Amino acid sequence: MGGFHIRAMDLATHESPQTMNHANPSFVGGVVDGQAPLSGRRGLVVGVANQDSIAWGCAQALHRRGAGLVVSCLNERARAYVAPLADDLGVPLLCCDVEQPGQLDALVAQAVSHLGGLDFVVHSIAWAPREDLHGRVVDSHAEGFARAMNISCHSFAQLARLCEPHLGHGGTLVTMSYIGAEEAVPHYGLMGPVKSALESLVRYMALELGPRGIRVHAVSPGPMPTRAASGLVEFDALMARSAALAPLRRGVTLDEVGGCVAFLVGPDATGMTGQTLYVDAGTHAVR
Numbered sequence: 001m002g003g004f005h006i007r008a009m010d011l012a013t014h015e016s017p018q019t020m021n022h023a024n025p026s027f028v029g030g031v032v033d034g035q036a037p038l039s040g041r042r043g044l045v046v047g048v049a050n051q052d053s054i055a056w057g058c059a060q061a062l063h064r065r066g067a068g069l070v071v072s073c074l075n076e077r078a079r080a081y082v083a084p085l086a087d088d089l090g091v092p093l094l095c096c097d098v099e100q101p102g103q104l105d106a107l108v109a110q111a112v113s114h115l116g117g118l119d120f121v122v123h124s125i126a127w128a129p130r131e132d133l134h135g136r137v138v139d140s141h142a143e144g145f146a147r148a149m150n151i152s153c154h155s156f157a158q159l160a161r162l163c164e165p166h167l168g169h170g171g172t173l174v175t176m177s178y179i180g181a182e183e184a185v186p187h188y189g190l191m192g193p194v195k196s197a198l199e200s201l202v203r204y205m206a207l208e209l210g211p212r213g214i215r216v217h218a219v220s221p222g223p224m225p226t227r228a229a230s231g232l233v234e235f236d237a238l239m240a241r242s243a244a245l246a247p248l249r250r251g252v253t254l255d256e257v258g259g260c261v262a263f264l265v266g267p268d269a270t271g272m273t274g275q276t277l278y279v280d281a282g283t284h285a286v287r
């Protein structure tokens with residue numbers, strides 16, 4: 001893998017948002033008043049690279065609320081990092097590179113076979129070639145743009161097509177976007193147009209799948225120190241700017257993103273579809 005995953009960034013100087021405590025005493029481990037709101041629901045979470053991955057934050061939050069899960073990582077190399085996490089949670093781990101023909105089909109088939117069905121899917125993957133990601137959008141190569149679009153956007157439509165026969169009424173699909181979809185964020189580059197397309201895709205998928213009772217959403221987190229994010233130029237400055245601008249004056253945690261996803265796939269969000277929900281400490285509201 002090139003591009004999005006290249007630059008190792010020392011994030012030790014930042015306060016880890018994951019360490020911040022926003023605990024609510026009536027809300028212990030995702031269980032409210034003794035209820036596990038996702039008990040009996042089964043989901044596939046795509047895109048765990050390590051313990052910092054947004055997909056991993058989602059998996060933990062969903063598991064805590066009682067959901068049965070299968071998680072996926074890119075390939076056997078990634079498995080070495082992700083397997084101990086999946087083992088800790090006691091959830092099956094599968095590999096899937098969406099660029100490789102047949103791998104997404106196999107992932108869905110295996111997840112359905114493990115879980116006995118499917119109630120929700122979390123799509124949390126993105127990639128762009130380094131050269132195109134770091135350059136101007138106007139200079140991007142058609143091939144690099146197309147690969148970024150295929151992996152980061154069209155794979156969500158493919159997942160939906162493959163999962164549709166298995167998702168019952170009330171099934172939910174969730175993907176991850178970023179504010180760079182809506183406004184031009186310096187250094188976000190070609191991922192901006194790709195995320196714009198993804199948010200539009202969410203609306204069209206909601207339109208097409210709504211009659212079958214399948215709901216579709218994007219969650220748009222504020223900047224978080226993940227492996228993918230470390231491939232962006234000046235990402236640490238972007239994260240600091242966002243936290244300073246945010247009405248809540250901070251970044252967000254994996255738990256907060258996972259909590260939003262758990263809400264969307266759960267029984268309290270059945271009247272919603274086609275939205276992009278921000279989990280960004282309010283930054284989107286004050287630009």
Ligand SMILES: NC(=O)c1ccc[n+]([C@@H]2O[C@H](COP(=O)([O-])OP(=O)(O)OC[C@H]3O[C@@H](n4cnc5c(N)ncnc54)[C@H](O)[C@@H]3O)[C@@H](O)[C@H]2O)c1
Nearest residue numbers: 047048049053054074097098125126127176223224226228
């Ligand atoms: N970190 C942030 O600041 C931030 C903010 C908003 C949205 N997001 C989005 O969240 C999602 C998850 O990213 P993350 O920040 O958790 O980083 P991450 O590096 O932990 O996750 C990205 C995942 O994409 C996967 N991936 C890349 N190419 C793939 C391919 N060909 N096939 C299958 N999987 C592939 C990687 O293996 C990895 O698991 C992405 O869509 C990203 O754009 C991230």
